[in-house]
Amino acid sequence: MRHAAARIPGPVLALLACVPGLAALLVLVLCANGIERTTAERSAHRAAAARPAAAPHAAARPHIVPRSAWADGTGEANTAARTPPPPHYDDKVLAVFVHHTDSPNGYDCADAPRIIRYLAAGQTGVRDWDDIGYNFLVDRCGTIYEGRAGGVARPVTGAHTQGFNHRTTGIAALGTFTAGVQVPQAMADAIASLAAWKLGLADIDPRTTVRLTSSNNLSRYAAGTAADLPALAGHDDGYMTSCPGAALSALLPQIRETAARLQGRT
Numbered sequence: 001m002r003h004a005a006a007r008i009p010g011p012v013l014a015l016l017a018c019v020p021g022l023a024a025l026l027v028l029v030l031c032a033n034g035i036e037r038t039t040a041e042r043s044a045h046r047a048a049a050a051r052p053a054a055a056p057h058a059a060a061r062p063h064i065v066p067r068s069a070w071a072d073g074t075g076e077a078n079t080a081a082r083t084p085p086p087p088h089y090d091d092k093v094l095a096v097f098v099h100h101t102d103s104p105n106g107y108d109c110a111d112a113p114r115i116i117r118y119l120a121a122g123q124t125g126v127r128d129w130d131d132i133g134y135n136f137l138v139d140r141c142g143t144i145y146e147g148r149a150g151g152v153a154r155p156v157t158g159a160h161t162q163g164f165n166h167r168t169t170g171i172a173a174l175g176t177f178t179a180g181v182q183v184p185q186a187m188a189d190a191i192a193s194l195a196a197w198k199l200g201l202a203d204i205d206p207r208t209t210v211r212l213t214s215s216n217n218l219s220r221y222a223a224g225t226a227a228d229l230p231a232l233a234g235h236d237d238g239y240m241t242s243c244p245g246a247a248l249s250a251l252l253p254q255i256r257e258t259a260a261r262l263q264g265r266t
Contacts, residue, residue, distance in 0.1 A: 055200055055201060055202070055203040056203055057200055057203050057205070057263040057264055057265055058197075058200040058201065058203075058263070059193070059196035059197045059200040059259075059262045059263045059264075060193075060197065060262070061153070061197045062144055062190065062193040062194055062197060063144065064136070064144045064145070064146055064152050064194075065143060065144065065145045065146065066146050067145075067146040067147070067149060069113050069145065070112075070113035070114070070116040070117050070120075070145060071084075071117070071120070081117060081120045081121070081124070081131075081132070084130070084131045084148075084149035085130045085131065087131075087148070087149055087150030087151075087154075087156050087157070088150075088156070088157040089150065089154060089155055089156060089157060090155040090156075090157055090166050090167045091155065091167070092155050092167060092201070092202045093155045093167060093168060093169050093198050093199065093201065093202060093204075094167045094168065094199075094202060094204055094210045094212065094231065095164075095167065095168045095169075095199075095204070095210050095212060095229060095230070095231050095232070095233055096168065096169050096170075096171055096194075096195045096198060096199060096206075096231070096232050096233065097160055097161045097164065097168055097169070097170050097171070097233050097234070097235055097237070097238060098171050098172075098173065098191060098195075098232070098233065098234055098235065098244050098248065098252065098255075099134065099160060099161075099170060099171065099172040099173065099235045099243050099244050100172065100173045100174075100175060100176055100177045100243055100244040100245045100248055101115075101119055101137070101172050101173065101174050101175065101176075102176050102243070103115060103118075103119070103174060103175060103176065104175070104176070105140065105175040105176060105181065107139075107140070107174070107175075109139050109140060109141035109143060112137075112139040112141075112143060112145065112174060113145075115174060116132070116137055116145060116147070116174075119132060119137075120132040123159075129159050130159075131148050131149055131159070132147050132148055133147075133148065133158055133159035133160045133170065134147040134148060134158065134160050134170045134171065134172040135147050135148050135152075135156055135158045135160070135169045135170045135171065136152070136169065136170070136171045136172070136194055137171075137172045137173075137174055138171060138172070138173055138174065138187055138190045138191055138194070139174045139187070140174065140175060140184045140186065140187050141184070141186055141187075142184070142186030142187055142189060142190040143190070144190050144193075144194055147170075147172070148170075153201075155167070155169075156169075158170045160172070160235070161219075161235055161238045161239055162216050162218050162219045162238070162239045163214040163215050163216035163217075163218065163219025163220070163221060163223070163238060163239065164212050164214065164215070164219060164229070164238040164239075165215070166212075166213075166215060167212060168212070169195075169198050171191055171194055171195065173187055173191065173244060173248060175187075176245060177244060177245035177246075177247040177248035178242070178245045178246055178247060179245075179246035179247060180247065181245065181247045182247070183247050183248050183251050188251055188254070188255055188258075189258065191255055192206075192255045192256075192258035192259040192262065193259075193262060195232050195255070195259045196258075196259035196260070196262035196263050197262075199231060199232070199259070199263075200263050204231050205231065205260060205263070205265060206231050206232040206255075206256045206259035206260050206263070207231070207232075207256045207257065207260050207265075208230075208231050209228045209229060209230055209231065210228070210229060210230075210231045211226050211227070211228055211229075212226070212227055212229055212238075213225065213226050213227075214227060214238075218239075219238055219239050220237075220238055220239060220240060221238075230252075230256075231256075232252065232255065232256045232259060233252075234248070234249045234252055236249070
């Protein structure tokens with residue numbers, strides 16, 4: 001790329017007229033270098049100013065097992081899981097909804113991919129959804145799995161919370177966490193880590209509330225109603241359900257605090 005020649009200021013040219021031979025050449029070189037350096041510094045400053053700033057409270061992305069780990073299995077894996085339809089996207093993620101899958105708790109974590117295949121088969125089969133509804137799933141060992149297709153870092157529109165699937169992410173805890181059931185600490189920590197990262201992309205404090213607009217009359221709010229909901233919410237905050245279970249719901253304040261700390265907030 002060619003650069004425009006640097007202009008020598010008028011006073012410098014007048015000075016050069018009074019300086020003989022080699023000395024004049026030396027002054028000319030030093031002056032040109034100084035002007036060139038100043039021009040380069042200004043260009044670098046403008047380029048830095050034009051770059052978008054990172055979110056002030058971004059959190060590290062946790063390890064996420066890709067969809068292929070469960071969707072490419074044999075047996076109960078179905079066509080929709082293997083070849084999902086084109087995803088839909090929102091502009092950003094403003095809130096996270098936490099769910100439980102209402103499935104048995106005593107599984108071996110190595111069986112999590114098989115369990116997720118069963119869940120996907122049920123949602124795309126009996127319920128006739130186009131893909132698994134949850135954006136992410138977390139097992140009792142704290143392993144995070146990609147759920148709905150479309151890219152884990154992108155604001156994929158899910159099918160997890162009636163009326164509030166837009167601008168949100170659904171995280172499902174594998175198991176049933178009704179009153180009296182112990183939620184594994186590894187699972188709670190993984191949910192906090194994932195929520196901190198996803199909300200941090202839009203600089204959302206997990207402890208705050210956000211305004212979301214209901215898209216369905218079957219939610220807790222009539223379609224078109226703007227509702228102030230927790231940025232890290234339980235499924236029952238947006239829909240009439242007992243999900244994510246009393247035990248997991250009771251942990252949400254702690255999970256919010258952990259997520260905020262992971263974002264570097266005090």
